[in-house]
Amino acid sequence: MSKKRLVILGGGESGVGTALLGKAKGYEVFVSDKGTIKVKYKKVLIHNEIEWEEQQHTESKILNADVVMKSPGISDKVALVQQLIQKNIPVISEIxxxxxxxxxxxxxxxxxxxxxxxxxxxxxxxxxxxxxxxxxxxxxxxxxxxxxxxxxxxxxxxxxxxxxxxxxxxxxxxxxxxxxxxxxxxxxxxxxxxxxxxxxxxxxxxxxxxxxxxxxxxxxxxxxxxxxxxxxxxxxxxxxxxxxxxxxxxxxxxxxxxxxxxxxxxxxxxxxxxxxxxxxxxxxxxxxxxxxxxxxxxxxxxxFQGVEHRLENVLKINKVQYINDSKATNVNATYYALESMDAPTVWIVGGVDKGNNYQELYPFVNEKVKAIICLGVDNQKIIEAFGNMVDIIVETQYMTEAIKIAYKLAESGDNVLLSPACASFDLFENYEDRGRQFKEAVRNL
Incomplete structure (x- = not known):
């Protein structure tokens, strides 16, 4: 009896973990990633003698699968996934x-x-x-x-x-x-x-x-x-x-x-x-x-100390509290952040907009935000949404610049809050990278 074939789309943390478990459970395993696979993951695959490819999906090696585990980042609408579904090959997640x-x-x-x-x-x-x-x-x-x-x-x-x-x-x-x-x-x-x-x-x-x-x-x-x-x-x-x-x-x-x-x-x-x-x-x-x-x-x-990049108190400088909430990649997350501010706030916002509606933030912005710093490639929507509510709106594409501006605008007792309400991919690798750059820029003030 031949081994069952497990094909894994995406060679990241969940993909490589599934490959290791699949191999241990007797599957014939193949990992395919349309992008590049990180060196640390490649080493694991090679060490465990698991077949893999990157920067392509070879259909002949994928469409013969008994089961496919796809990374959560790959949409069901991708042509390859549609083909698998049409062939009645189960496409499942790591969990x-x-x-x-x-x-x-x-x-x-x-x-x-x-x-x-x-x-x-x-x-x-x-x-x-x-x-x-x-x-x-x-x-x-x-x-x-x-x-x-x-x-x-x-x-x-x-x-x-x-x-x-x-x-x-x-x-x-x-x-x-x-x-x-x-x-x-x-x-x-x-x-x-x-x-x-x-x-x-x-x-x-x-x-x-x-x-x-x-x-x-x-x-x-x-x-x-x-x-x-x-x-x-x-x-x-x-x-x-x-x-x-x-x-x-x-x-x-x-x-x-x-x-x-x-x-x-x-x-x-x-x-x-x-x-x-x-x-x-x-x-x-x-x-x-x-x-x-x-x-x-x-x-x-x-x-309990909390999670990095989620309303994380970074430093107090001249009685101004700097807060890293880079993990706020949507409006609702920023809603919680602004709701919990108990002092006048300089708010750093912006990035890749996922169809945001900023209306639910109006009451907090009116009440608590004294200045807005837009940190994104396209800030038009933010400027239109809040232009009438705050006296100062500034645009920049550099975190270091954003922090220097915030430092000038904030007075004793204020907060400086990074809570972008947007994804980070326009200027940063991911929200962690954005949060780390924020903390570094604050520490360098």
Missing amino acids: EFASKYTNATIVGITGSNGKTTTASLMHHLLKQEIEVGLAGNIGDSFAKQVLEKDYKNYVLEISSFQLDGIIDFKPQIAVITNITPDHLDRYDNQFEKYIASKFSIAKNQTKEDYLIYDADDEVITNWLDAHPVQSTLLPFSLVRKIENGAYLEQENIILTIDNNQIIMPKTNLALEGKHNIKNAMAASTVAHLLKIRKQTIRESLEN
């Missing part, structure tokens, strides 16, 4: 492939914003008492961890693109942080399709499984009303009382599961802002389900 080879308890987190912080916070809470891996869109590949570590539990940060490639994947605990329009270019500009994609995290769940979600998010609650799921629901809310789940009562977070209650003062949370109360609710609900002790949950919420 679908890897989950078949582990019996671990899986916590899956998706949402438009907050998933990295929530996943990191959850991992921080759980690792105090149980063995747990952190993977998905974050850290080392899930497939590679299943092969090398096989933890008893995993926290997976999962994007809608990864969820589009699942068939049987089922997390025992699913979390949806929020749903706002993002990446609509990949969903025929139909918000409904994007929402359905997020909800597929729960499509294989049964009543033994849990779905934790933001009950204040109308997109989520309306969808659940119209498309009920099998899962046991554990909502969280800042505005109404929740019997099973988490809510805010005065200064306390109250979490109840099957009549077992934890009360935590919100003032003790390490991370500030309303959205971080929600992240704490989601994370502590998961920790409670996985039998982490109440005391441990409380302590972990108090000492």
Whole structure:
């Protein structure tokens, strides 16, 4: 009997991890990348004698696959993927492939914003008492961890693109942080399709499984009303009382599961802002389900440091706080950032616009922003949106220049906030590169 053929499109972290797991499980593996494969990944493929190609897709070596794992960055609309679908060859994501080879308890987190912080916070809470891996869109590949570590539990940060490639994947605990329009270019500009994609995290769940979600998010609650799921629901809310789940009562977070209650003062949370109360609710609900002790949950919420490039306090210079929120690649993420500003703010914004509507930011900009620095190739839309609201709008294409301007404009007690609301590809490699350049420029002032 011949080996089954696993073809992997994309030679990045998830692709190479899947290749290693596939080989270990007896597949004949072929990795194909239309771009170039990073040297560190090439070395791994060569060392493990896995066949690969770059800067091309050889159809004769791909269309004979039994199963194809494609990188989340490749759209389903690509001609090659369409051909595979027409030939009824399953095209799946890394989480679908890897989950078949582990019996671990899986916590899956998706949402438009907050998933990295929530996943990191959850991992921080759980690792105090149980063995747990952190993977998905974050850290080392899930497939590679299943092969090398096989933890008893995993926290997976999962994007809608990864969820589009699942068939049987089922997390025992699913979390949806929020749903706002993002990446609509990949969903025929139909918000409904994007929402359905997020909800597929729960499509294989049964009543033994849990779905934790933001009950204040109308997109989520309306969808659940119209498309009920099998899962046991554990909502969280800042505005109404929740019997099973988490809510805010005065200064306390109250979490109840099957009549077992934890009360935590919100003032003790390490991370500030309303959205971080929600992240704490989601994370502590998961920790409670996985039998982490109440005391441990409380302590972990108090000492969690947060995520790089997400509302990260960089330095205070002349009583001006510089804040790196480069991970804010859409309007909704920047909404949280501006909402949490408690001082006049010089706001650095701009990049590649993903069809942004800046209207929801108007109240905060009116109230808190004293100057705007546009850091992008095309800033027209930002200038039109906010031109009447702030006295000073400046354009630049260099981070060092942006920081020098901010330094001149900011006065004692102000904030300088990098929260671009846009993708970074016009001037930077990625949002991490943008955030690091910001921090470096601030340190060089």
